[in-house]
Amino acid sequence: MLIVADENIPLLDEFFGDIGEIRRVAGRSMTAGDLRDADVLLVRSVTRVNRELLDGSRVRFVGTATIGTDHVDLDWLERQGIRFSAAPGCNANSVAEYVLSVLSLYAEKRGLDDWSQLTVGIVGVGNVGGELARRLKRLGFDVRLCDPPRAESEDQGSAFVTLAQAMKCDVVTLHTPLTRQGSHPTFHMVGQQALDGLGESQLLINSGRGEVIDSAALLTRLGRGHAPTVALDVWEQEPRVDPGLLDQVWLATPHIAGYSLEGKVQGTEMIYRALSRSLGLPVRKTANQFLPEPALSTLSFTRSASEVEATRIALRAGYDPRRDDTRFRHAMTGSVEERAAAFDRLRRHYPVRRENSSLEIRFEGANKALRDRFQAMGFKLTS
Numbered sequence: 001m002l003i004v005a006d007e008n009i010p011l012l013d014e015f016f017g018d019i020g021e022i023r024r025v026a027g028r029s030m031t032a033g034d035l036r037d038a039d040v041l042l043v044r045s046v047t048r049v050n051r052e053l054l055d056g057s058r059v060r061f062v063g064t065a066t067i068g069t070d071h072v073d074l075d076w077l078e079r080q081g082i083r084f085s086a087a088p089g090c091n092a093n094s095v096a097e098y099v100l101s102v103l104s105l106y107a108e109k110r111g112l113d114d115w116s117q118l119t120v121g122i123v124g125v126g127n128v129g130g131e132l133a134r135r136l137k138r139l140g141f142d143v144r145l146c147d148p149p150r151a152e153s154e155d156q157g158s159a160f161v162t163l164a165q166a167m168k169c170d171v172v173t174l175h176t177p178l179t180r181q182g183s184h185p186t187f188h189m190v191g192q193q194a195l196d197g198l199g200e201s202q203l204l205i206n207s208g209r210g211e212v213i214d215s216a217a218l219l220t221r222l223g224r225g226h227a228p229t230v231a232l233d234v235w236e237q238e239p240r241v242d243p244g245l246l247d248q249v250w251l252a253t254p255h256i257a258g259y260s261l262e263g264k265v266q267g268t269e270m271i272y273r274a275l276s277r278s279l280g281l282p283v284r285k286t287a288n289q290f291l292p293e294p295a296l297s298t299l300s301f302t303r304s305a306s307e308v309e310a311t312r313i314a315l316r317a318g319y320d321p322r323r324d325d326t327r328f329r330h331a332m333t334g335s336v337e338e339r340a341a342a343f344d345r346l347r348r349h350y351p352v353r354r355e356n357s358s359l360e361i362r363f364e365g366a367n368k369a370l371r372d373r374f375q376a377m378g379f380k381l382t383s
């Protein structure tokens, strides 16, 4: 059996080495020729999986080690009887923790000691948005949920707000898939009208897909007075990021919100499980068996440490997006093609980043409320 796989999928040999021969290919530039004699195709988000890539091949299984599936022509695969599996939720913790770190930086920028006084509108309340909402509610935030597909299909529909209402929150964070069809398409969902309504005391975060925001309209809005603060992890037309937009964005990262080691390895595990099931093979391997001990495993705070400081220190020890922002801006030099290559290089050689759950917090004299708050951020808490 020949398995063609994006070379950026971690632990290919460990998970798939005894299932078949592995041919590693650069995901962004994969062509039909790379799939000659392949039975299985394993991708990440940068490979367009469609008729052009697969027509005439003998591939019978496609797996993507990602949450998003907008790079895959699911209808075409179904018509061809090609089995498909994604990795729903694999990196939801990672993205939720990216947002928590961004919120903490933003609260500091605004001079707020109590970050939970910010209202947060979550647009798209699935695996990622749902996990984020759970954490924020435990942390005492006032959270407004916007998810029209869920609002229409659930008894609890009244628990949701409209996009216009969500856009009034102090912080608006986007977690929808990229869709162009259906009753609630998200392509350019946040366009000129929505952006015009944002004011300078608001923060807009996008870690869903770049095309959910109309970036030309965003650039126009950012060029006018009283502009909102913007944190973008995803960009229209990646890997070709508009340098003008990059200049105007407060916190810029190269589509790495989901790049915790746990998130990536769980993505591989999920497609390994799906492929094994589809081939009738036993599922023997788990992501946990391949995760190394974290470099930083414990943080201790004395009784005199303030909760605000401890929160900032712990979150930034877990993940500090400013490091990615700096690396990203430094790398964006040269021609369009050089910058695009640099964008992919930053992602390919991304440093190991661990989730908050790998970090144990020791807080002298922690009471229940304090323990709960640190646990809500995803940390382990011991006394």
Ligand SMILES: NC(=O)C1=CN([C@@H]2O[C@H](COP(=O)(O)OP(=O)(O)OC[C@H]3O[C@@H](n4cnc5c(N)ncnc54)[C@H](O)[C@@H]3O)[C@@H](O)[C@H]2O)C=CC1
Residues within 6 Å of the ligand: 067, 068, 069, 088, 089, 091, 092, 095, 123, 124, 125, 126, 127, 128, 129, 130, 146, 147, 148, 149, 150, 175, 176, 177, 178, 184, 185, 186, 189, 207, 208, 209, 233, 234, 255, 256, 257, 258, 259
């Ligand atoms: N930046 C990154 O590294 C990552 C980005 N993502 C992106 O985040 C997206 C969301 O991930 P999950 O939460 O796991 O997906 P999910 O499928 O679990 O949830 C998506 C939610 O969005 C809702 N939705 C759909 N259309 C909507 C609309 N027009 N307005 C508001 N809500 C709408 C759906 O009803 C669903 O509840 C992925 O599709 C992917 O594109 C995911 C992981 C990492």
Ligand SMILES: O=C(O)C(=O)[C@H](O)COP(=O)(O)O
Residues within 6 Å of the ligand: 008, 044, 045, 046, 065, 066, 067, 068, 069, 091, 255, 257, 258, 259
């Ligand atoms: O899971 C998703 O969806 C994502 O956006 C991934 O984190 C993107 O990573 P790559 O597949 O582009 O490496």
